Amino acid sequence: MTDKALPAEKAADVVVPRAKFRLANGYITALSLIVVGTVWELAGPGMNPLFGSYPSAIWKAGVRMAETGELMKAIISSLQPFAAGYLLAMIVGIPLGLLIGRYRTVEAALGIYITAGYAMPLVALVPLFMLWFGLGFTVKMAIIFTLSIFPICINTWEGVRAVPKTQIEVGTSFVASPLAILWKIVLPATLPYIVAGLKLAIGKAVIAMVVAEFFTAISGLGGIIINTANQFDTAAMFVPVIILMVMAVGLTSLVGWLERRIAPWQTEISGREAA
Amino acid sequence: MAPMAEVVLKDVVKTFVLQVGGQAQLVNALKGVSFSVRPGEIVALTGPSGCGKTTALRIIMGLESASAGEVRVAGKHVQGCGHDRGMVFQHAELLPWRTALGNVKFGLEMKGLRGKELTERAESYLELVGLKESMGRRPHQLSGGMKQRVGIARALAIDPAVLLMDEPFGALDAQTREVLQAELLSIHAKTGKTIIFVTHDLDEAVLLADRVVLMTKGEVQDIIDINLPRPRPRGDVVAVRAHDEFVQKRYLIWKALHAGAISSVLH
Numbered sequence: 001m002t003d004k005a006l007p008a009e010k011a012a013d014v015v016v017p018r019a020k021f022r023l024a025n026g027y028i029t030a031l032s033l034i035v036v037g038t039v040w041e042l043a044g045p046g047m048n049p050l051f052g053s054y055p056s057a058i059w060k061a062g063v064r065m066a067e068t069g070e071l072m073k074a075i076i077s078s079l080q081p082f083a084a085g086y087l088l089a090m091i092v093g094i095p096l097g098l099l100i101g102r103y104r105t106v107e108a109a110l111g112i113y114i115t116a117g118y119a120m121p122l123v124a125l126v127p128l129f130m131l132w133f134g135l136g137f138t139v140k141m142a143i144i145f146t147l148s149i150f151p152i153c154i155n156t157w158e159g160v161r162a163v164p165k166t167q168i169e170v171g172t173s174f175v176a177s178p179l180a181i182l183w184k185i186v187l188p189a190t191l192p193y194i195v196a197g198l199k200l201a202i203g204k205a206v207i208a209m210v211v212a213e214f215f216t217a218i219s220g221l222g223g224i225i226i227n228t229a230n231q232f233d234t235a236a237m238f239v240p241v242i243i244l245m246v247m248a249v250g251l252t253s254l255v256g257w258l259e260r261r262i263a264p265w266q267t268e269i270s271g272r273e274a275a
Numbered sequence: 276m277a278p279m280a281e282v283v284l285k286d287v288v289k290t291f292v293l294q295v296g297g298q299a300q301l302v303n304a305l306k307g308v309s310f311s312v313r314p315g316e317i318v319a320l321t322g323p324s325g326c327g328k329t330t331a332l333r334i335i336m337g338l339e340s341a342s343a344g345e346v347r348v349a350g351k352h353v354q355g356c357g358h359d360r361g362m363v364f365q366h367a368e369l370l371p372w373r374t375a376l377g378n379v380k381f382g383l384e385m386k387g388l389r390g391k392e393l394t395e396r397a398e399s400y401l402e403l404v405g406l407k408e409s410m411g412r413r414p415h416q417l418s419g420g421m422k423q424r425v426g427i428a429r430a431l432a433i434d435p436a437v438l439l440m441d442e443p444f445g446a447l448d449a450q451t452r453e454v455l456q457a458e459l460l461s462i463h464a465k466t467g468k469t470i471i472f473v474t475h476d477l478d479e480a481v482l483l484a485d486r487v488v489l490m491t492k493g494e495v496q497d498i499i500d501i502n503l504p505r506p507r508p509r510g511d512v513v514a515v516r517a518h519d520e521f522v523q524k525r526y527l528i529w530k531a532l533h534a535g536a537i538s539s540v541l542h
């Protein structure tokens with residue numbers, strides 16, 4: 001059998017280093033940051049320090065806050081409810097999305113709440129949340145959970161609907177149980193959508209965190225924003241803002257890295273330009 | 276080895292209900308199809324596009340249920356899919372997140388195999404189709420012919436009594452197709468499986484099959500015996516092609532199909 005087989009079946013002979021492209025992309029991003037930072041640094045000092053700030057002033061304010069230990073405390077107090085709320089949204093949102101997408105009855109029963117919930121004006125509900133959950137960790141977590149579960153759930157749901165019937169039929173023809181079809185076909189086929197939902201949810205969760213801190217306890221990074229803004233210390237106000245943005249970028253690339261680990265086929269078959 | 280099966284279709288009717296502009300429309304895909312397949316036999320289903328070949332195959336597989344009539348495999352009524360039948364899809368339909376090996380493992384996992392036995396069995400079937408070296412590759416890293424062979428290995432691995440194939444080599448170039456046809460014949464010689472396959476290629480039908488079921492518009496028009504010797508000279512396709520029987524039967528089927536095509540144009 002093998003003797004007559006087609007040629008061209010040697011194991012991959014040449015290994016092309018693909019880190020090269022990564023590095024190049026990293027350079028482009030770094031260069032872009034340097035250009036934007038420089039322009040900001042040069043233009044910033046001309047501005048009234050009330051209305052704006054610039055990198056070196058923000059850096060100095062940041063160092064000052066870090067030295068007092070104030071910054072680290074705020075970061076930790078923000079990150080804990082953030083992580084808890086986001087993870088809980090993931091644990092509930094993904095299975096819920098899978099079930100809604102897979103079973104029409106579940107979709108008919110619950111789909112409407114998910115769609116409506118996605119558009120929920122959360123800010124209006126925060127006072128109510130405070131009545132239910134008080135002012136501490138729980139309310140922050142609940143707000144973060146509420147805002148991030150919907151993009152996760154909706155994306156998963158949409159992903160399940162996009163699974164080709166032919167892939168389900170592969171399962172059916174090999175007599176897969178409904179659970180096996182869900183676990184071994186629907187879930188992996190939906191992964192790219194789930195990851196997209198997780199990325200969207202990071203931004204939502206960051207916003208939710210700051211909103212929660214504005215309203216509830218004046219603590220955490222959101223608390224610093226409020227306090228510094230009240231003191232018209234614009235440079236210091238930018239410190240937590242930038243930390244939050246850096247955090248969102250970091251988490252997004254963490255999710256991207258996870259995606260490449262769990263779902264390497266996806267990046268390989270996507271039609272994106274390489275460089 | 277699984278016990279050999281016999282496939283029987285008796286007056287099988289399939290009516291699809293289509294919604295066209297809010298109105299229900301009936302499509303009679305099969306209007307009473309009957310034929311039977313002996314154990315170890317290779318039967319080709321052929322006929323013009325839309326005549327119901329895929330539908331018939333899917334009903335035998337249990338992916339679709341018949342509106343009327345009966346389908347039996349090894350004497351048992353077909354109700355849904357079973358491990359006694361293996362399907363090779365027209366476009367392989369490999370799971371893109373699994374490697375070649377992982378795809379062959381899939382059917383075996385569903386059959387309840389685990390651990391070392393699972394891996395060894397899957398590897399041995401990849402070897403059978405000549406893909407042991409490429410077992411770590413994902414579908415998008417395989418050529419069309421390689422994918423099709425993984426699909427065949429996946430179906431064969433669960434050791435079904437009946438192998439069902441929907442235009443398995445349809446999308447391939449002539450050379451690859453000939454290699455795979457020869458492989459199929461040698462797999463058949465080794466395993467003695469009952470094989471039903473759909474094809475548009477008359478050469479392929481006559482070359483591989485013991486009998487050719489000719490369908491038109493949801494009905495069996497004719498069943499033609501092919502009396503070529505078996506095992507057929509593997510790889511040496513030229514020898515078979517030169518055979519009187521091959522030339523004759525190929526012409527017979529061509530004429531039958533042609534008559535059908537002409538009458539459908541005229542009416």
Ligand SMILES: Nc1ncnc2c1ncn2[C@@H]1O[C@H](COP(=O)(O)OP(=O)(O)OP(=O)(O)O)[C@@H](O)[C@H]1O
Pocket residue numbers: 291292293302303304323324325326327328329330331
């Ligand atoms: N799910 C479906 N819903 C409605 N009609 C269908 C469905 N599947 C098949 N049909 C119809 O049934 C008829 C037979 O289709 P089938 O796919 O079996 O043809 P075929 O012989 O395999 O054709 P081809 O050679 O083009 O693959 C066609 O008229 C087709 O439109």
Ligand SMILES: [Mg+2]
Pocket residue numbers: 328329330
């Ligand atoms: Mg077809």
